Amino acid sequence: MTTVEAGRAAPPRPARSRRSPAAPVLALLWAGAAAVLALWWTGAGSVTGAAGWLTGAGRIAGLLCGYSCAVLVGLMARVPLLEVRIGSDRVARWHAMAGRYTVSLLVAHVVLILAGYSAEDGTPLVGEALAVVHLPDMLKALAGTAVLLAVGFLSARAVRRRVTHEFWYYVHLLTYAAVFLAFGHQIGLGEEFTGSPVATRLWYALYLGVAALVLWFRILTPVRLNLRHRMRVESVRQEAPDVYSVLVRGRRLDELGARSGQFFRWRFLRPGMSWTSNPYSLSAPPRPDLLRVTVKALGDHSAAVAGLRPGTRVWAEGPYGSLTADRATAHRSLLIAAGVGITPLRALFETLPGDVSLIYRARTAQDLALSAELEEIAGRRGSQVLYALNGPRGERPRIDPAWLRAAFPGIAGYDVYLCGPHGFAQELYAALRSAGVPDRRIHHESFAL
Ligand SMILES: Cc1cc2nc3c(=O)[nH]c(=O)nc-3n(C[C@H](O)[C@H](O)[C@H](O)COP(=O)(O)OP(=O)(O)OC[C@H]3O[C@@H](n4cnc5c(N)ncnc54)[C@H](O)[C@@H]3O)c2cc1C
CATH class of the missing domain: 2.40.30.10 (Translation factors)
Incomplete structure (x- = not known):
């Protein structure tokens, strides 16, 4: 067994290859937000006085919130372009970010619109709120708001840690109901829609498009897959x-x-x-x-x-997942796994073309899983496997830039596949970057969604 000498390791951010379509997809999502602003602009008419500005800001927040809801749901529709080409972990981070925007915009929408109406009508805020609730579709919107706020609260890191994954997941599914409940008041009360059949059709197209993605990729595709296989x-x-x-x-x-x-x-x-x-x-x-x-x-x-x-x-x-051989751009690859992060890399170790080496980080030799297979593959391919185990007193192995450069001369020209706990991946990412490996050649998958 070849091991990495125990010593001290170094410390920040895994990223993924630039060949993924992440940048164009993000640009498209932001362009959609800009189009929503244009929708408000064309439907707004003239905005006058503090009350007008408050109401206008509330409408903008509401429109953006409606758009953001569609994005939220679309990102989790398990669309292959997102899940496979961009990577599930990155898409999940976008979804979490969109969730934070949605909740902030929702709160801003409610507060600003009520403040604006209250200033326009000269009535107290509470009285205005009670009057607004009686508008058509507003009770449903109120229920949707409550659900979205509850999901947002549950997703806050401190709260999420305290609930089981199942509870968090099933409450999250209620987001669909919340989005559905809130839709009616957008179309029925939003001046941008009541005054423009074109805008209404576009809004329907956005929501129906997202619903079709969910139906197709989250329901019909899995049903077909499981019936077939x-x-x-x-x-x-x-x-x-x-x-x-x-x-x-x-x-x-x-x-x-x-x-x-x-x-x-x-x-x-x-x-x-x-x-x-x-x-x-x-x-x-x-x-x-x-x-x-x-x-x-x-x-x-x-x-x-x-x-x-x-x-x-x-x-x-x-x-x-996008941690696949098509990410490779070089002839030589280095796979770095920690703990159960070995699983996807074990499969890649067998199939990646070119020269492949593997570093496998575990606490002790007993914790190594699949090592006999790794040795067998290494023997067959003429590859090397290095085990990075703790030292006799629990010292962590040293996998720093100098060691990486010495162990893998020319490492800057390697593709590196990295999979392991978040802290480990961050440390290794920093070490690899310092050793000269460009960001686009470090392919990473996080096991934490
Ligand atoms: C893309 C990906 C690939 C993975 N591959 C492997 C693998 O090959 N082998 C392996 O042992 N583990 C793998 N994991 C981790 C594995 O999914 C979790 O350890 C497992 O789901 C824990 O579930 P639990 O109910 O036993 O534990 P819990 O106590 O419920 O959770 C333990 C941790 O896992 C997280 N988790 C639980 N369920 C899920 C879920 N459905 N989705 C995302 N996170 C969840 C929790 O948030 C918590 O952080 C992978 C994770 C991801 C995201």
């Missing part, structure tokens, strides 16, 4: 303490188009597990009849994987 657990095998591999058999799995480095969301249809779908990466290249995942027990769902019985029905969604 009929997956079942073939066997379960222990790989390391608390780490188990699950082999899943199915029909014509090659038609899924899955590639090494990608992941699926898995739902194992047995009591206690059917309600949760968790993301696990393929830990071996996909075969036409078999897929394999390797799971570390971190919570209820992942721990229950060890007890799966052969024959258990499996409901899978995917493939997702």
